[in-house]
Amino acid sequence: MTAPAPAASRQQAAFHPLTVVRVERLTEDAVALTFAVPAELREAYRFHAGQHLAIRRRGAGGNGGGVRRTYSICSPESADPAELTVGVREVAGGEFSTYANRELTAGDVLEVLTPAGRFGLRERPRPGGHYAAIVGGSGITPVLSIAATLLAGDPQARFCLVRSDRTALSTMFLEEAADLKDRWPERFQLVQTLSREETQAGLESGRLDEGRLERLLPALLPDTVAAVDGWFLCGPYGLVQGAERALRTLGVARRRIHQEIFHVDDGSAPPPVAPSADRTPDQASVTATLDGRSGNWEVRPGETLLEAVLRNRSDAPYACKGGVCGTCRAFLVEGEVRMERNFALEPDELEAGYVLACQSHPATERVELDFDR
Ligand code: FES
Structure with a gap:
């Protein structure tokens, strides 16, 4: 039995322009997008079953800053490494999903982040499992x-x-x-x-x-x-x-x-936990390590740690900003945070010290995050 391939580490996480080679209609409101992966990027896009890709369309979005969305890979690990396929269902008002379902065609180029996510088997499968x-x-x-x-x-x-x-x-x-x-x-x-x-x-x-x-x-x-x-x-x-x-x-x-x-749109989700005033320091800073480089920046009142990092490092990983996809997962090295909500991290990841940067507010004056772990 082949063990699942290890996920690309955060040190390798990067967007690359990939060409769409096929847009196949699955249902009235869903398509499969297949990207060509050039030979020199195949190792970077090696994935384990269950992972997803964050896709960025530059120039879109209300302020032209681009739209990012995350979509799961449907291909098996044994598929041709020259291609990667994801499924995209159109959601009402969904900027990227509407574009993908109605306008995107073969030959278009999108920016695609290397595979991420921890859904799937964490350990080697038992033979005959x-x-x-x-x-x-x-x-x-x-x-x-x-x-x-x-x-x-x-x-x-x-x-x-x-x-x-x-x-x-x-x-x-x-x-x-x-x-x-x-x-x-x-x-x-x-x-x-x-x-x-x-x-x-x-x-x-x-x-x-x-x-x-x-x-x-x-x-x-x-x-x-x-x-x-x-x-x-x-x-x-x-x-x-x-x-x-x-x-x-x-x-x-x-x-x-x-x-x-x-x-998380069916009304059954617990309400977000707003950062309580008594746990919010007057001044706070975040030190973050990304791709082996660290920096220290102010966290403005009300900001999430991801927002503070993004003001200074545009390469900080994120996709949904809603606590769902897990792309912004980081290890809390120092300090305490309050997360508004979490639909992505498993209990063992929380216990191990991981947080979602897009949902975290500082609860101590100094907070340190490591996005590379
Ligand atoms: S960006 Fe999706 S959980 Fe934070």
């Missing part, structure tokens, strides 16, 4: 890569994919998931649920919520729900939270659950 995923909507994108990588890398591995979409027509990567089933019919189990119509298999329509999963999963995986080596949850906040609660109720250990949240 059993894996499963619960995904909603575009949450299929990284899981397609993870499933194909695990199944191709180990002839004994098994994977169960439970996906939830609104309708059959809105389902991204329908053919690609069916291809996995055709290729590994004994080892890949696919269960499609639709919230707004019945499936061909006769599964009831409706949301894939906590209660439904508690009934469905033991029926799908009799006696093995808690024994599955790794559960991958990906999609909207409400679905991922409900799936995690269902798995915990069914006896799955926390360390076997890996999750990535794509959208």
